[in-house]
Amino acid sequence: MELDNIEKLLKKYFEATATVAEEETLRMYFLSDDVAPHLNQYTPMFQYFSKAKEERYTKKLPLPTKRNIYRWASVAAVALFMVGVYFNTRTSAVAGSLEEEYTAAEIASAQEAFTLLAMNFNKGTEQLYHLEEFEKSTKKFLIK
Amino acid sequence: MFTNNQQRMKQSEFLNVVLPFKDKLYRLAKRLLVSSEEAEDATQEILMKLWSKKNKIEGYKSAEAFAMTMTKNYCLDRLKSKQASNLKLVHSNYSDDSSSLQRQVEARDSIDWVQRIMEELPEQQKLVLQLRDVEQYDYEEIEALLDMKPTAIRVALSRARKTIREKLTEKHRYGIG
Numbered sequence: 001m002e003l004d005n006i007e008k009l010l011k012k013y014f015e016a017t018a019t020v021a022e023e024e025t026l027r028m029y030f031l032s033d034d035v036a037p038h039l040n041q042y043t044p045m046f047q048y049f050s051k052a053k054e055e056r057y058t059k060k061l062p063l064p065t066k067r068n069i070y071r072w073a074s075v076a077a078v079a080l081f082m083v084g085v086y087f088n089t090r091t092s093a094v095a096g097s098l099e100e101e102y103t104a105a106e107i108a109s110a111q112e113a114f115t116l117l118a119m120n121f122n123k124g125t126e127q128l129y130h131l132e133e134f135e136k137s138t139k140k141f142l143i144k
Numbered sequence: 145m146f147t148n149n150q151q152r153m154k155q156s157e158f159l160n161v162v163l164p165f166k167d168k169l170y171r172l173a174k175r176l177l178v179s180s181e182e183a184e185d186a187t188q189e190i191l192m193k194l195w196s197k198k199n200k201i202e203g204y205k206s207a208e209a210f211a212m213t214m215t216k217n218y219c220l221d222r223l224k225s226k227q228a229s230n231l232k233l234v235h236s237n238y239s240d241d242s243s244s245l246q247r248q249v250e251a252r253d254s255i256d257w258v259q260r261i262m263e264e265l266p267e268q269q270k271l272v273l274q275l276r277d278v279e280q281y282d283y284e285e286i287e288a289l290l291d292m293k294p295t296a297i298r299v300a301l302s303r304a305r306k307t308i309r310e311k312l313t314e315k316h317r318y319g320i321g
Contacts (some may be wrong), residue, residue, distance in 0.1 A: 004303040013305065014302060014305050014306055014309065015240040015298075016299075016305065017298070017303055018299040020280055020282050023276075023277075024280070025279070026155070041309075041312055041313055041316055042309070042312075044158075044254040044255050044257065044258050044312060045258055045305075045308055045309070045312065046259035047258075048255045048256075048259060049253050049258075049277045049278050051255060052171065052274075052278045053171070053278050053279065055167065055170065055171050055174065056167050056170070057166050057167050057169070057184065057187050059160075059168035059184050059187070059188060061159065061163075061166070062192060
């Protein structure tokens with residue numbers, strides 16, 4: 001590289017009138033091994049700029065959607081767990097204190113209601129025998 | 145499942161757009177914020193913001209210019225709020241004359257010295273020098289990114305380069321390093 005040219009380009013460089021290509025020529029010159037001694041003072045500038053360009057962002061890129069899904073899933077899981085714990089403790093507390101909370105008469109009347117319900121339920125199931133008969137006859141029909 | 149796949153597709157597309165210039169965002173952030181940890185946080189913040197605006201990115205002519213502008217604004221805001229809340233960082237002490245000798249001793253290497261000189265430049269000069277001499281952007285790109293007039297850019301750039309030259313020769317004269 002002609003020294004005259006380099007000196008000219010340097011002047012343009014400091015006046016900020018050099019083009020990108022001209023600045024590239026300067027960069028190549030100062031990054032080479034044969035810089036003229038009287039221009040050596042500028043070498044650190046260009047060396048630093050090229051060194052600065054080598055810096056990298058090394059942290060992992062954030063992947064927001066994935067992380068969001070996990071975040072909401074964990075929130076939902078905790079909420080579900082709390083609801084479970086709440087109902088579990090409540091029902092077991094009620095079962096433990098059935099005799100304390102209701103009088104004997106109340107319990108007796110409740111039992112009576114349950115037996116009535118059971119009787120009627122059984123009546124309902126008896127009706128199902130008719131269905132069974134119906135099924136028998138349809139089977140016969142289908143086999144024949 | 146379908147939506148999940150679609151999301152993943154978009155994520156890889158997003159990465160294809162962003163990966164080529166993520167280092168430039170980081171370097172710009174570090175130029176302004178100095179600390180590499182803060183610069184990493186800022187870069188991450190910007191990438192998250194870009195992700196949330198990923199549908200708009202496609203509409204921009206250059207996602208890189210958009211991201212660089214966002215980074216610049218974000219970092220300048222950070223610096224402003226830091227000054228406002230009186231949280232002056234250690235490196236703001238550099239303007240202090242008493243620490244300048246210590247600095248010279250620390251900066252054995254003249255390459256590191258250039259970095260120190262750059263840290264002391266006004267923000268606008270830092271930005272112009274970073275974009276031009278480190279990233280080799282052309283003037284039109286810098287104009288758009290910094291919202292500056294061409295002459296203002298050339299003045300700032302010329303001043304920044306001359307300041308570095310001056311301080312480097314000063315250092316040579318004192319024979320330190």
